[in-house]
Amino acid sequence: MTQSAAACQGPQPSNLALFRQRLPRKPYHTDRFGDGLRIRDVQKALTSRYIQFNGPTHCYWLVYDIDRNGAVLDWYDRGAPPPTIVAQNPDNGHAHLIYGLEVPVRTAPDGKSGPLRYAAAVDCALRDVLGADIGYAGLVCKNPLHPHWRVTEWETRLYTLGDLDSWLDLNSYSDRRKRLPDYGLGRNCTLFEKLRLWAYKAIRQGWPDADRWYEAVLTRARAYNDFESPLPENEVRATAKSVARYTHKHFSPAGFSAVQASRGRKKGKTRRELLLPEVERLLAEGAGYREIGRVLGIDHRTIGRWVARIKS
Structure with a gap:
């Protein structure tokens, strides 16, 4: 980019500012998990220690839960790419490592399956390298804009999937005939694939009207969401809605x-x-x-x- 072009664009926001800009309009949030999650306007949600970082249709951030003392630095010893943001618990050293994507991946089922599967493979491989908790649900993270956490910004440049891929070995996840692990973005791929294959056959059993069909698809989606760390209800609903709309529009007697x-x-x-x-x-x-x-x-x-x- 030329100097004049950069000047025309103006100063780029820091990654913490970008984190704020990318938050859902009404995110889940809480101060203590024992109190449950609430949904409120983002300005009010920002006062909480934990906040939802991705919406139901796009993945802007890959987040990993590291339950080890010294988590803020041991990514380096493991040969992992430097995180964009680290939010660390000052009491025990545990942290959330946050990787920002330059171009968000569309996780809604009407997005292209190739980029989603690629992102899921990168997500799984990076989780392996970091030794992150596979039980982490991936809905909310330590809010890096909250003063309770010790926050560090490492990589100023946002990542492409190719950038992250260059640090990783995706061989274990490259066979498209095999299901990805049932955590992280792998859950989105698995839910969509199982649900659409079921819907292609099930809609022929009576050709129901749109409302009844959506309820049937949603019921099946909830049944398939039996992962150890299930997808959030809003993502399940978004997947069911997309599959139901597509099949009802394109399938007929x-x-x-x-x-x-x-x-x-x-x-x-x-x-x-x-x-x-x-x-x-x-x-x-x-x-x-x-x-x-x-x-x-x-x-x-x-x-x-x-x-x-x-x-x-």
Whole structure:
């Protein structure tokens, strides 16, 4: 970027200021987990020690719970990338390590599955390197804007997924046929994949109206949200709403019949290609259509149509 272009953009906010800008409009928050979580306007929520850092549709921050004394620095010894922000408990040294993403990842199901899975693989691999708590729910973190915590800013530049990838080994998570671990962003991928595959079949059972269908999808989504650290209810609802809308809009009895007919044609073509050499051999030996049909288990009229295609 040229100096003049940077001047036109003006000064960039610090990452703590950016953390404030990116907060949900009405985040979950609390001072003590025993009191439960509340939802309030962000200005009031900021007075709490713990606050929701990502909304239900985008991931701006990857956060890791390190329950060890000296957590503010041992990422360096483990060969992990420097965190953007660290919020440390002054009493026991435990900390939340916060990594800021330059471009947020859309976690709603209408986002592209490729970037979400890539982000989930990075999330899982980074968690492994840091030795972070896999039971951490990932909904709220130590609020780095609250004076109770000892706060440090390390990396001033926000990360791309590629930046983080360069520090990590993603081989364990690169096979798309395998489910990602059921924590962090891996939960979003797993819930969406299981829910959409169920919905594609279930909607054909009566073709319900939109409201009834959403309730059915939401009930199933809640059942699938049986992770050790479940996804927050608002994320489950967002996933269910997106899957329900998509399937109700794009699936219909007429469309399903057309798909089945197309599959039937493809299946018939495949069977014809496999059996035609045997039909030709039997014809060369003098067998008739009925006899060939009995041998191959095919109606003799189908044999006749196949032969007519060969001759034409």
